[in-house]
Amino acid sequence: MTAGGNSDISRVRAHIDIRALKNNVATIRRIVGKSKISAVVKADAYGHGLENICHAIDDVVDGFSVARVCEGVALRRLGTSLPIWVLSGCMSVDELGEIERYELSPVACDLHQIDLLRDSSVSEKVIIKVDTGLGRFGISTTEATELLRHPRWLKEATVILSHLSDADNLASKKTKAQIAEFNSITNKSPIQKSLAASAGLLAWPNSHFDWVRPGIALYGVSPFLGKTGADFGLDPVMTLKSAVVSIRTLAKGRSIGYGGEWICPERMP
Numbered sequence: 001m002t003a004g005g006n007s008d009i010s011r012v013r014a015h016i017d018i019r020a021l022k023n024n025v026a027t028i029r030r031i032v033g034k035s036k037i038s039a040v041v042k043a044d045a046y047g048h049g050l051e052n053i054c055h056a057i058d059d060v061v062d063g064f065s066v067a068r069v070c071e072g073v074a075l076r077r078l079g080t081s082l083p084i085w086v087l088s089g090c091m092s093v094d095e096l097g098e099i100e101r102y103e104l105s106p107v108a109c110d111l112h113q114i115d116l117l118r119d120s121s122v123s124e125k126v127i128i129k130v131d132t133g134l135g136r137f138g139i140s141t142t143e144a145t146e147l148l149r150h151p152r153w154l155k156e157a158t159v160i161l162s163h164l165s166d167a168d169n170l171a172s173k174k175t176k177a178q179i180a181e182f183n184s185i186t187n188k189s190p191i192q193k194s195l196a197a198s199a200g201l202l203a204w205p206n207s208h209f210d211w212v213r214p215g216i217a218l219y220g221v222s223p224f225l226g227k228t229g230a231d232f233g234l235d236p237v238m239t240l241k242s243a244v245v246s247i248r249t250l251a252k253g254r255s256i257g258y259g260g261e262w263i264c265p266e267r268m269p
């Protein structure tokens, strides 16, 4: 049987709930207390639409984070005056021009990037990334300790940042070790610190520091297996709606789909 003619099957719609988004920012704010929020809006705000999301929360967050320079440029052009962190940093001299022009805050992920940015007009906005165990980006603990010991061009506004590798695994010992390592590098320095993304801010209070960087939680999704956003007071921001295109009748024992993962326990429907 095919669904009736009153449904328009070409209309698949993603509904974006701005009230839910604002609720999630407020919930995150309650959880992190005095820590500032850099809202992660990379990948078109996780598919929710950069423009709408930016306009909706520009006055309730403290900054934004994106992955790439081109995303930062697009975001600045929307009119925000908040700090925009570019998480993968500056990849070329061409990008440096854009970073300066649009007053972006590049995350310096290695000593080469630090050198490139040190002499630029955005040197005050540079964020230093240190690798405390994810093994993806960032200078080593030794390099970071050395840099902070001789803070030549580091300003009070400078942020030092790291990223947790196992924060979504509540049983893992790694997160505690990463927090301890981050503390040992930074605790004598007055510069600002940022470690937690969604899982860190929801489950590891010691990871909050000066700035948290929520992505997935902002959109109402839990980063933990077996827990939902609702378990943390988060509301889903996106709802996908479509039309039923086909209703089938299948006998007991027939399977459905690739690999036959679902078996009809009776004649259905």
Ligand SMILES: *Cc1c(COP(=O)(O)O)cnc(C)c1O
Pocket: 040, 042, 087, 163, 196, 197, 198, 199, 213, 214, 215, 216, 217, 223
């Ligand atoms: C993507 C990203 C985030 C946000 O992560 P969520 O798990 O979605 O909260 C934070 N920090 C960095 C460095 C990221 O790359």
